[in-house]
Amino acid sequence: MPAVAIIYFSGQGHTHQLAEAVAEGATGVAGTTAELVRIVGEDIVNGRWKNADAMSKLNAADAIVFGTPTYMGGYAAQFKAFIDTSSEVWMKQGWKDKLAAGFTHSQNLSGDKQSTLIGLWVNAMQHGMVWVSPAAPVEGYEADKVNRLAGYAGVMAQTPWGTERVSDGDRRTAALLGARIAEAAARWAKGT
Numbered sequence: 001m002p003a004v005a006i007i008y009f010s011g012q013g014h015t016h017q018l019a020e021a022v023a024e025g026a027t028g029v030a031g032t033t034a035e036l037v038r039i040v041g042e043d044i045v046n047g048r049w050k051n052a053d054a055m056s057k058l059n060a061a062d063a064i065v066f067g068t069p070t071y072m073g074g075y076a077a078q079f080k081a082f083i084d085t086s087s088e089v090w091m092k093q094g095w096k097d098k099l100a101a102g103f104t105h106s107q108n109l110s111g112d113k114q115s116t117l118i119g120l121w122v123n124a125m126q127h128g129m130v131w132v133s134p135a136a137p138v139e140g141y142e143a144d145k146v147n148r149l150a151g152y153a154g155v156m157a158q159t160p161w162g163t164e165r166v167s168d169g170d171r172r173t174a175a176l177l178g179a180r181i182a183e184a185a186a187r188w189a190k191g192t
């Protein structure tokens with residue numbers, strides 16, 4: 001039974017909506033469980049994130065999906081604090097061979113989201129993980145279309161300033177990533 005963990009930071013809730021959509025897509029694949037693990041500022045002390053319960057959920061997962069808003073063209077600092085803590089796992093290569101994927105949200109159409117996704121990928125590579133792309137073809141460029149921002153390394157989502165709800169197209173793209181990583185995790189475990 002594949003277990004997918006989604007670890008993310010969200011300042012105002014948009015990235016949280018994407019995390020929920022990833023979980024929905026993952027649990028839509030028979031037998032998959034999905035766990036949302038939200039990074040909160042209270043868990044960051046002296047600049048370092050610490051949450052043993054959250055870390056044990058990640059350690060138990062077959063696949064970890066990483067999500068952060070794009071701040072200044074990269075990770076949010078809160079997410080980076082978690083990444084730096086993950087160096088303790090890296091020393092033991094504890095996430096080696098787990099599957100990984102990523103998503104990011106920003107205010108602007110570009111907003112330099114690609115740079116954030118590359119950062120997520122590099123982190124996964126440092127951990128010896130296996131990166132899973134969304135493989136979601138662009139359906140169109142309107143707000144209700146899948147992969148309207150043409151993110152192929154990971155899910156890109158965008159909501160303008162002042163709008164709370166993430167577009168249906170971006171939610172559907174995130175759900176497709178969740179389904180794909182769940183299916184990949186089942187196949188990876190089976191070895192076929």
Ligand SMILES: Cc1cc2nc3c(=O)[nH]c(=O)nc-3n(C[C@H](O)[C@H](O)[C@H](O)COP(=O)(O)O)c2cc1C
Binds near residue numbers: 016105106110
């Ligand atoms: C410190 C900071 C830096 C930001 N930098 C960018 C940026 O580089 N590009 C962009 O498009 N939006 C930028 N934004 C807007 C955020 O991406 C947007 O508020 C966020 O994706 C909303 O997601 P959330 O509701 O999960 O926090 C920035 C916001 C903050 C607070």
